Amino acid sequence: MKLEALVPSLEPLKVKDLPKFQTNDPESACNMLELIVQGTKGARGVIWNTFKDLEEHELEALSQDFPSPHFLIGPFQKYFPASSSSLIAQDQTSLSWLDQHPPKSVLYVSFGSLVRIEESQFLEIAWGLSNSKQPFLWVVRPGPIKGSEWLELLPNGFLERIVKGIGYIVKWAPQQDILAHPAIGGFWTHNGWNSTLESVCEGVPMISSPSFGDQLPISRYVSDVWKIGVKLENGFKRSEIESAIRRVMVDEEGLEFRNKIANITEKVNLCLKKGGSSYSSLEDLVNYILSFP
Template identity: 45%
Template sequence: MNKLVLVPCPYQGHINPMLQLGTFLHSKGFSITIVHTQFNSPSSSNHPEFTFIPIPDGLTAPIVSSGNIIAILQTINASCEASFEHCLTTQIMKQDPEKKIACIIYDEFMYFPAAAATHLNIRTFILRTTATANFLARSTVIELHSKGLIPFPESVSSDPVPQLHPIRFKDLPISPWDTIEKFLELIVSSHDVRRSSAILCNTTVCLDQSSLARVQQHCRVPIFCIGPLHKITTAASSSLLEEDASCIEWLDKQAPKSVIYVSLGSVACIGEKELAEMAWGLANSKHPFLWVIRPGSITGSDWIELLPREFREAIGERSFIVKWAPQREVLAHGAVGAFWTHCGWNSTLESISEGVPMICKPCFSDQKVHTRHVSQVWKLGLELGDEFERGEIERAVRKILENSDGEEIRVRAKDMKEKIDVSMSKGGSTYNFLNELVELIMGF
C-alpha cells in the first residue's frame, strides 16, 4: 500500500473536496496522510482511516483576525516550505519505510509542497477546487494588469471581456482583501504547474467542456476532471462549523419544491441594511424558506439580533433559521425548490448535482465567474443585481418557484443532473478520469 500525502487549503470550500478525494483514493488501497495547517485544521475524528499531521503555519492572531485571505495564504506558503519538508523526512517517510510516498496532492493555493517534492524527487498533483473557467479569468486579470488596464474605468465595468463571454469586467476574480499586486503574486504562484504531473479539477466535462481545451493549452500537463467529488464517496462531514440537522425535520413538513434554501457560504459577511432587504424580500415572497445565518456573518452582530422584530412576527413558522446546515442533505430534500447561493464552487456543484435551480448573489472573487456561468451559460438560475433590494429578491423567488421561466430552469436543472449522473456511471467521463488517476499513481 503506497502512501499519498494530501495538503488541503484551510478553508471550508477547499478542505471538503480534498478529504473527499482522499476517501476515494483510500478506497482504492492507498494510505492517506493529511498534512494541514494549525489554522482551521480539519477534524481527524471524522476520518479515522487517515493520518493527520499539523505543521506550524506562521500565522499570528492579528493576521488571522484581519480576515485577509491573501495575507493568510501568503504567510502559510512562506512559513510552511521548510516545516513541510521536515515533516516528510522525519515523520512520514520514517513511519513505515517499506511504503514509499507515491505522490503529493496539494491545493493550488497551497503551493509550498512543490519545493520539497522536487528536492525529494516525489511526484505531485495539483487539486483545483473551482470551475476551470476561473483559470482563464485569473489569467486575463494577470494580462490586463501587465498592460496597465487594471483598475479599469467604471464606464466599461458592464462590458464583456473579449474572449471570456459571458464574463464582464466587473465579474473578473479580483480579491477584495489586499492590493492587486499581492493578489496577483498568489495567483501567479498557484498557476505554476511546471513541476506537477497533472492537474486534478473538481468539475466534470459536461459543465466545463468549453473552457477545458483553452486551459489545457495554457497548462501543458494532463487535466483530470474528477468531480463532483462530493458524489464519489459517502465521506463523513468535514464541516468546520457544527451542522444543525433539526432543519431536516422542518423540511419534512413542507410541500414538495416549495422551500427556498438560503446560504451565503462560510466566509462572506453582509451589513444590517442588506440583512433587512434579504429578510423582507424573503418574507414578501410568501414562500417558506430555510435560512443559514452564520454566527458573525452580520457586521456588528453575533447572530440574528439585528433581524427586524416585525419580520420575525410576519413569518411565523414559514421560516427556519439555523447557524449552519447539512447542505448536501438539504439540497437533496424533496421540499427544496431553489437555492439562494453565493455561488461558491462546492455549493454550485452540490446544487447542480441535485437538480436544484439557483438564485445567485456572488460576494467576491471566483463566485462572480460561477454566477455568470450558472445564469448565462448553463441557464440553471437567476442572477440578482448589484444591490440587495427587497423587491428584486421577492420577484426572483417568485419567478424561480412559480412562473414559466422558473419551470424552464427546472427542466434544464433536471437535465444537467442526469448528465452528471451519466458522467459518474461506468464509462462516463468522471468515472474514466478517476480510474486513469488511480492507474497513474500506481505506476509511480
C-alpha cells in the same frame, strides 16, 4: 472599461464578473497567484473537481496554456459523504421542518461560511424573503453581520411572522441533505464552487449573490451559460430579491430552470458510472500515477 462590458475571449463574462479579492497587500496577492499559475503549469497532471459535460469547452481552451494531462473526475460531492469544518453545529431540525412542506416549495438560503454582509443588506434580504410569501429555510451564521451577534437586527415582528410557517432560521444546516430534500425548490447561494456543484448534483435551480473570487464568474455561468438560475445583478434589493424568488419558485421560467438542471443532474449520474467520463478519467489518473518510475 465599463463594468457591464463583455471581456474579450471570455464571453459571456462581463468585467464585473472577473474574480476580485479584498487584500491590504495586493502585490503579495498577485505574486501568490503567479506562483500558483506557474506551479500548475509545471505540474505532471491537473485534477479537476468537475465533469466533462459541464465544462468540456472551457477545459479544452485551458489545456492550451496548461499542457499537462487533465483529469476531470468530479463532482467530488458524489464520492464522499457531506462533512463540515464549521465550529457551528448543524441544526438537524431543519430537515424535520422541511418534512412539513410540499415538494419544490421551499427556498433554501445560505451564503457559505466566509461571506460577511452589512446591516442594510441583511434587512433587504429579510424583507425580500418575507415579501415573496414563499416558504424559506435561511441559514444565518452568528457574527457575519456587522454590529450583530445573530438576529437582533431583524425588523420588529419578523420572527413572529415566520413562526407562523413561512420561514425557518438556523445557525447552520446539513447542506447536502437539505438540497437533496424533496421540499427544496430553489437555492439562494453565494455560488462557491462546492455549493454550486452540490446544487447541480441535486437538481436545484439557483439564485446567485456572489461576493468575491471565483463566485463571480461561476454566478454568470449559472445564469447565462448553463441557464439554471437567476443572478441578482444589483446586490441586495428587496424588490429584486422578491422578483428573483418568484422567477425561480413560482413562474413558468422556474420550470425551465428545473428542466435544464435536471438534465445536467442526469449527466452527473451517468458520468460517475462505469464507462462514464469521470469514471474513465479516474481510471486514467490511477494508471497515469502507476506509470511513474
